[in-house]
Amino acid sequence: MGEKMALILQLLLTSRKIGIKNEEIVNYLKEHGLKSHRKEVGELVHDMNDFFTLFLGYPLIHGKPKRGYVIENEYYEDGELQLLVDAILFNKDASAKEKEALLKKLLSFSSIYQKERLSMMPLLKTEQPFSLILNLTTILHAIDEHKNITFNYIDYAISNYHPVEITSKNGNGKTKEDYNVSPYRIYLDNNHYYLIGYFSKRKTNLSMYRIDRMRYVRRIGGVYVDIQDQYDLAGFITKRFHMFASGEEVQLTFSFKGVLLREVVSRFGHTIAVKKLKEDWYQASVDHVLMNDGLKMWFLMQGANVHVDEPITLKEEIEQDLKKALSLYQK
Known part of the structure; x- marks a missing residue:
């Protein structure tokens, strides 16, 4: 009975037909060496829905007049599934074999249509010397x-x-x-x-x-x-x-070009205070910023589009790092 249920679910998830009738399910089971009949199919679907109602909170399979059985609601919302798929695909340390196995498990309750709606990046065939x-x-x-x-x-x-x-x-x-x-x-x-x-x-x-x-x-x-x-x-x-935070919280003030506004909001949030300076320059003030090397590196990466005003200690550290970097190119 369990094998029949698995085959029925497989058929409903992989078929491109919108609705699978009893006769088609009976024939599908026969192709896999299993005998069945219309009444049994109805009973199997009923038992499957009892399980899904306990497991998901709702029946997964619905019977539609003239159309047959359909799966109307996916186990995962498309956005939920995309988030989980990307977490697997973009993991830096899992091997290609491990990613394939995880994706197979994750997508086992998804219909062929949902799989096609996903934005699936190619899986790089990378191997790792560990699991x-x-x-x-x-x-x-x-x-x-x-x-x-x-x-x-x-x-x-x-x-x-x-x-x-x-x-x-x-x-x-x-x-x-x-x-x-x-x-x-x-x-x-x-x-x-x-x-x-x-x-x-x-x-x-x-x-x-x-x-x-x-x-x-x-x-x-x-x-x-x-x-x-x-x-x-x-x-x-x-x-x-968090990049070796010193534990010291400071009042941070810095000036930046408008081209960096999205990056500034992404880094420091929507609650920062921002005022317009001249031309395309703005000044931001952020309270309770944790001093750390990551903060300094962020400012260094922005190049000539940003300038730290306060605290002076951070400003001086950035100046020294820029001088050291410049000296490497002046040799």
Whole structure:
């Protein structure tokens, strides 16, 4: 019975016909070596809708006079599905094989028409020397069970004019290559996953590792050291993931050309105060801005279209960085 239900759903999702009649479903099941009849099809659809009503909150399959059975409402809204598909396609660390498997699962309840409506970017056939899904699964289980993990952590060196992976030898395990860590939390930043945990060589600080640089991740025994309550994890994340924030909040004032208005709003929000200066220049004031290297880099990237007025310390740092950069081109 389960196989028949799966085939009926498959037919409804993949057929380009608007409405599939009982006879067509009976014939489709027969093509797959399964006997059925009109009454059974009706009973199967009824049972399927009982499941979907519990699972989704509404029946998925509707019977229409003269048209047959149809699926009127997709499991995902188009926008929801597009968001999820893009999150998979643009992930930097998952392999092409892992992305294909995830997309297959994600799109399993989508009709052929919904799949065609999506804006699907070509899947680049990239491979990775590790499994992101396996790494994440192993770490998440270890966090849930309060188990330690061990792994090798990679760095890079230049060989034959190309970067190659090398294994870091700063570990604390059976060999210098083994890192034994008590994992606390996974965090996503700039499309890379990071692990925050306890590493015995840095007992007074939390440690952070990029998961795509971890190899041979596995759970191990030993005492799970849980000291995360001694730290402000939110503060740690802010400082480490928001470009090394100093923690100092300042009143930021800067001038910019009108061409940057959208970028300014995107970076600082709609609540900033902006006044017109001369020609196409504006001045913005932003309260409670966290000083960090990311803020400075943002201003540097805008080039001659922006000028920091206050705080003076940030202005002077940018001036020094610009002088250093210019000196490299004047040699």
